[in-house]
Amino acid sequence: MDxxxxxxxxxxxxxxxxxxxxxxxxxxxxxxxEGALRNPGAADGQQxxxxxxxxAAELLGLIAFVVxxxxxxxxx
Amino acid sequence: MAAEGSDIxxxxxxxxxxxxxxxxxxxxxxxxxxxxxxxxFITAGLLWLFMLxxxxxxxxxxxxxxxxxxxxxxxxxxxxxxxxxxxxxxxPYIFTLFMFLLFANLIGLFPLGIVPGWHPFTVTSHISLxxxxxxxxxxxxxxxxxxxxxxxxxxxxxxxxxxxxxxxIVTPIEFVSFFVRPFSLxxxxxxxxxxxxxxxxVFASFVVQGINSHTPLGAxxxxxxxxxxxxxxxxxxxxxxxxxxxxALLTSLYLNDAINLH
Numbered sequence: 001m002d003x004x005x006x007x008x009x010x011x012x013x014x015x016x017x018x019x020x021x022x023x024x025x026x027x028x029x030x031x032x033x034e035g036a037l038r039n040p041g042a043a044d045g046q047q048x049x050x051x052x053x054x055x056a057a058e059l060l061g062l063i064a065f066v067v068x069x070x071x072x073x074x075x076x
Numbered sequence: 077m078a079a080e081g082s083d084i085x086x087x088x089x090x091x092x093x094x095x096x097x098x099x100x101x102x103x104x105x106x107x108x109x110x111x112x113x114x115x116x117f118i119t120a121g122l123l124w125l126f127m128l129x130x131x132x133x134x135x136x137x138x139x140x141x142x143x144x145x146x147x148x149x150x151x152x153x154x155x156x157x158x159x160x161x162x163x164x165x166x167x168p169y170i171f172t173l174f175m176f177l178l179f180a181n182l183i184g185l186f187p188l189g190i191v192p193g194w195h196p197f198t199v200t201s202h203i204s205l206x207x208x209x210x211x212x213x214x215x216x217x218x219x220x221x222x223x224x225x226x227x228x229x230x231x232x233x234x235x236x237x238x239x240x241x242x243x244x245i246v247t248p249i250e251f252v253s254f255f256v257r258p259f260s261l262x263x264x265x266x267x268x269x270x271x272x273x274x275x276x277x278v279f280a281s282f283v284v285q286g287i288n289s290h291t292p293l294g295a296x297x298x299x300x301x302x303x304x305x306x307x308x309x310x311x312x313x314x315x316x317x318x319x320x321x322x323x324a325l326l327t328s329l330y331l332n333d334a335i336n337l338h
Contacts, residue, residue: 048154048157051321051322051325052322052325052326052329054322055264055322055325058264059260059263059264062263062264062267062268062271065267066263
């Protein structure tokens with residue numbers, strides 16, 4: 001298999017990791033909404049932590065995206 | 077992405093080029109005035125104008141002053157929640173950081189591209205800028221930590237109440253995760269902006285290719301892609317605001333670690 005084909009396949013596999021990050025981010029927001037619907041008064045106070053959780057989950061997905069970009073554009 | 081075979085290149089929008097066709101080289105260093113520099117100046121100028129409109133100091137604020145006061149109140153509230161009263165000296169830095177990144181992200185989405193050749197440049201889509209801001213924040217965190225606590229700052233990596241055999245494993249992990257912070261901070265904003273703009277450009281290329289194909293199916297593809305661009309632009313506006321907020325929020329959390337040491 002030549003390098004270009006391997007690069008394409010590798011980038012495609014790395015994109016699966018980005019999809020898994022979508023699951024993670026959805027989990028964070030879903031749990032927040034579930035708790036907020038049970039206890040609306042406490043929801044506004046926890047918004048900061050919601051965004052911290054979102055940032056952490058999103059970061060790992062973005063790292064997978066960076067791996068795909070590295071494979072596509074940096075590997076000779 | 078690069079195998080279009082045509083003139084459409086999603087990565088061309090991120091190219092840093094000298095403005096007005098003038099390259100300026102000083103002692104072997106390229107210091108030409110680039111589109112990146114132009115848009116940073118535009119961001120700073122708009123931010124300055126925004127703040128100027130809020131400094132009328134009326135007792136009952138008008139709309140502009142209320143908007144500025146809303147932003148400052150938002151940032152001060154966030155810092156009060158995350159750091160407490162000791163965070164007051166850092167409000168100007170976090171406010172500047174937040175507003176600059178917010179304006180930079182939003183200006184990158186501005187629909188100036190209708191005028192040919194006038195498409196805006198997202199300055200935060202380059203790791204050089206975001207990593208610089210992240211390292212600046214991290215440098216402030218380190219400086220504050222060592223100034224306030226001296227060598228006791230290293231107790232940050234040693235959670236209290238853990239037995240010694242777990243400490244041997246946990247302390248290096250804590251140490252590494254602390255020093256990864258500036259990289260993750262800069263990377264998060266950079267990739268979010270870059271990925272969003274690549275997505276928009278790919279859908280735009282679908283519109284162009286659909287029209288160029290001169291077929292009914294191409295027209296349908298163009299119309300649907302245009303709708304996707306509208307939806308993704310709305311999402312990108314939200315992501316621009318959220319990423320600026322997350323940068324400022326995480327910086328204030330790291331400052332809290334340095335000031336209050338858990």
